[in-house]
Amino acid sequence: MTGVHGRDWRPRYLQLAEELRAKIMSGELAPGTLMPSETELADTSGLSRTSVRNAIRQLREWGLVRAEQGRGTYVRAPRQRVRRRNTERYQWEKDRVLLDEAERLKTGAIEHDTGLTVDDLKFHAEYTRVDADEEMAAALQVEPGTPLLRRVYWTSSRHENPPLTLSYSYLPYDLVAANPDLLDESKEPWPGGTQHQLHTLGIELDRIDDVVRARPPSPDEAELLDIDPGVSVLTVRKTSVDTTGRVVEVADAVMPGDRTELVYSHKLQRWKT
Amino acid sequence: MTGVHGRDWRPRYLQLAEELRAKIMSGELAPGTLMPSETELADTSGLSRTSVRNAIRQLREWGLVRAEQGRGTYVRAPRQRVRRRNTERYQWEKDRVLLDEAERLKTGAIEHDTGLTVDDLKFHAEYTRVDADEEMAAALQVEPGTPLLRRVYWTSSRHENPPLTLSYSYLPYDLVAANPDLLDESKEPWPGGTQHQLHTLGIELDRIDDVVRARPPSPDEAELLDIDPGVSVLTVRKTSVDTTGRVVEVADAVMPGDRTELVYSHKLQRWKT
Numbered sequence: 001m002t003g004v005h006g007r008d009w010r011p012r013y014l015q016l017a018e019e020l021r022a023k024i025m026s027g028e029l030a031p032g033t034l035m036p037s038e039t040e041l042a043d044t045s046g047l048s049r050t051s052v053r054n055a056i057r058q059l060r061e062w063g064l065v066r067a068e069q070g071r072g073t074y075v076r077a078p079r080q081r082v083r084r085r086n087t088e089r090y091q092w093e094k095d096r097v098l099l100d101e102a103e104r105l106k107t108g109a110i111e112h113d114t115g116l117t118v119d120d121l122k123f124h125a126e127y128t129r130v131d132a133d134e135e136m137a138a139a140l141q142v143e144p145g146t147p148l149l150r151r152v153y154w155t156s157s158r159h160e161n162p163p164l165t166l167s168y169s170y171l172p173y174d175l176v177a178a179n180p181d182l183l184d185e186s187k188e189p190w191p192g193g194t195q196h197q198l199h200t201l202g203i204e205l206d207r208i209d210d211v212v213r214a215r216p217p218s219p220d221e222a223e224l225l226d227i228d229p230g231v232s233v234l235t236v237r238k239t240s241v242d243t244t245g246r247v248v249e250v251a252d253a254v255m256p257g258d259r260t261e262l263v264y265s266h267k268l269q270r271w272k273t
Numbered sequence: 274m275t276g277v278h279g280r281d282w283r284p285r286y287l288q289l290a291e292e293l294r295a296k297i298m299s300g301e302l303a304p305g306t307l308m309p310s311e312t313e314l315a316d317t318s319g320l321s322r323t324s325v326r327n328a329i330r331q332l333r334e335w336g337l338v339r340a341e342q343g344r345g346t347y348v349r350a351p352r353q354r355v356r357r358r359n360t361e362r363y364q365w366e367k368d369r370v371l372l373d374e375a376e377r378l379k380t381g382a383i384e385h386d387t388g389l390t391v392d393d394l395k396f397h398a399e400y401t402r403v404d405a406d407e408e409m410a411a412a413l414q415v416e417p418g419t420p421l422l423r424r425v426y427w428t429s430s431r432h433e434n435p436p437l438t439l440s441y442s443y444l445p446y447d448l449v450a451a452n453p454d455l456l457d458e459s460k461e462p463w464p465g466g467t468q469h470q471l472h473t474l475g476i477e478l479d480r481i482d483d484v485v486r487a488r489p490p491s492p493d494e495a496e497l498l499d500i501d502p503g504v505s506v507l508t509v510r511k512t513s514v515d516t517t518g519r520v521v522e523v524a525d526a527v528m529p530g531d532r533t534e535l536v537y538s539h540k541l542q543r544w545k546t
Contacts, residue, residue, distance in 0.1 A: 011493060054492060061489050090539045098544060204544060210537045214487030214505040214530035216334050219327060220284060232487040232505035232530070243543070257487035257505070264483045264537045266363045270516070271371060271477060 013054035016045050017062075020055065024064050024075055031077040035065055060228050063258030067228075080157045082164050082255065084113045085263045086236075090208045097196045104191035120159070125188035126152045129173055136170055139239065139250045147173035149183065154224070162226035165260075169194065169251040175201065194240075194249060204243045211237045212262060217254075225256045232257035286327035289318050290335075293328065297337050297348055304350040308338055333501050336531030340501075353430045355437050355528065358536045359509075363481045370469045377464035393432070398461035399425045402446055409443055412512065412523045420446035422456065427497070435499035438533075442467065442524040448474065467513075467522060477516045484510045485535060490527075498529045505530035 010018075023029045036044070041052045056073060059065045067073050096104055130150045137144040148170045154163035176182045179200050190197055195205060217225065217233045225233070233254050240249040283291075296302045309317070314325045329346060332338045340346050369377055403423045410417040421443045427436035449455045452473050463470055468478060490498065490506045498506070506527050513522040 011491065014491065058491075086537065087539065091541055094541050094544075205541055206543075207541060208539045210535075210539070212485055212507065212535040212537070213533070214507040216489075216503055216505055218284065218287070218331075230489055232489055234485065234487040234507075260486070262483075262485040264359065264485070266360065266481045266483070268364055268367050268478055268480060270479075271367075 011051075011054075012047055013051040014058065016041070016047060016051065016055040017058035020059055021062065021064060024059075029075050031075050033075045035059075035073040035075065037072070057230065061230055061232075061258065063227065063231055063256070077160075079256075079259045080160060080164060081259045081261075082113050083261050083263060084255075085265070086208075086210055087263070087265045089113070090205075093193055093195050094205060097192050097199045099192070101191055104196065120157055122156050122158055123189045124154050124163075125185045127183065127185040128152075132170075136250065139237075139247070140170060140172060141247050142172055149173050149176050151185075153188075162256075163224065164255070166221065166224060166254040167251055168254075169249060171249050175248065194251075198240075198242070198248060203248055205240050205248070206243045206245075207241045209239045209241075210262075210264075211239075213237075214257065217256075221254055225254075227256045227258060234260055234262065236262070284324075284327075285320055286324040287331065289314070289320060289324065289328040290331035293332055294335065294337060297332075302348050304348050306348045308332075308346040308348065310345070330503065334503055334505075334531065336500065336504055336529070350433075352529075352532045353433060353437060354532045354534075356534050356536060357528075358538070359481075359483055360536070360538045363478075366466055366468050367478060370465050370472045372465070374464055377469065393430055395429050395431055396462045397427050397436075398458045400456065400458040401425075405443075409523065412510075412520070413443060413445060414520050415445055422446050422449050424458075426461075435529075436497065437528070439494065439497060439527040440524055441527075442522060444522050448521065467524075471513075471515070471521060476521055478513050478521070479516045479518075480514045482512045482514075483535075483537075484512075486510075487530065490529075494527055498527075500529045500531060507533055507535065509535070 020029070029035070035056070038049055038052045038056070041047075041055070042049050045052065047055075056065070060067060060073075063079055064076060065073050066076050128150050130148050132140065132142055132144055132146045132148050134144050136148065137146060140146075140148070149172075151169040151171075153167040153169070155165060156163045179197075181187055182197050182200070192199075198205065213235045214232050215235065217227060217229065217231065219229075221233060222229045222231075227233075234257050235255070236253045238249075238251045238253065239247055240251075242248050293302070293308075302308070308329070311322055311325045311329070314320075314328070315322050318325065320328075329338070333340060333346075336352055337349060338346050339349050401423050403421050405413065405415055405417055405419045405421050407417050409421065410419060413419075413421070422445075424442040424444075426440040426442070428438060429436045452470075454460055455470050455473070465472075471478065486508045487505050488508065490500060490502065490504065492502075494506060495502045495504075500506075507530050508528070509526045511522075511524045511526065512520060513524075515521050
């Protein structure tokens, strides 16, 4: 891209935003740099103030710049990106369950998604016992009020504080209580993860369904994930069904939209020839 | 849910938002109704004005209410919801290609997702010839500047104007030009869709990859989709690869986050016993 072309089919503000993104990505505009003012950008690009403002808003939504009250807009340090390939991930997690512990200890699902190693990651888990509200009872196919184990996880890169993902997992409490180790948050991160934890209860998964949605972050989420309230979040509700057809876990993941992508691959059957 | 419980683990504003949602869903608060004021809601719920404001913001993000400048907040008419099950959809589309035209005419992919029939839908297609920019060239594995056929689609329910989805499809122009019918937008909606169009060129798909992201809408998208700028959009970049390993189509879909969910199912292989 060289300059804002009239022949380009994209809106002009987006062409400008993409030029600025290229400069940030190449390091020409380094982290910590004060961005040029709206007036300067309007002068150099020949675009209206409105288009320039929309371009800056776009950069904020991409998580590339941050507006600081009364001080201007700064280039942000690049954030750890996550590309989560759930199509392969779930079978990969299942295959790892039967490995010995030394193997399972080596790597977990987040490392799989980010290319980071165990030593690069900080991991936090918090367990509580709650009663199922109507919505979660329906999702888990239990009666409202049924005791649940609620597990909150967040994992971050050692090089930046905000988590890469927030995850809220729910399992029927009585199901899990058969193995008291599974009620103890200090055992986390559990080598082999949830599928291995379920295996200790004699449970094998048959199917995992993801329901993906997009929404703005709640005020708490924006703070926890350290994102601009103008950045969207991707949410995945993951429902795990065992080989007897029973729902054994429902987990909600919340991921910052400025640096997460979910990849789902579909291999198609050949036409008979 | 009856009342805002201290024991509930969700933030209070969300509990209030969910109570109000239940009233809207049940019809107790009908479309067109003026919502109670912040003061009234703070009085009846016992929550702070900040929590009440967050609850109303939440309802706007869910697309359930709309703020009208200087007039207050109104309950919206419920919008057509879309649950897109791409895991089954792509193989279903492929299987339909070999059916005769009468069968293919009966139903298309959007009907599959919404439960609406052909008569309930309005369909719009617009074809142009463009040159590949660097990003699209990389996605299609062609040289920048290669001529592309760009197809813009939007489909809406007859009962509401705003589209359920915006879709931007790109194919190498020379590939498609072998069948001049494929350059003619008046042939849309094409019975059997893109997979059938490709079939007329002797192309069979082997794989479709979806990359899912979340972001705020651009100003144009918010207007076209008739969503509050505070509603997020889900985007899917769909890459179709044929049986020779060539990328034959890249399509970007933009869907309103307040009424769209994407479902991906993963059947797992059994452990050998």
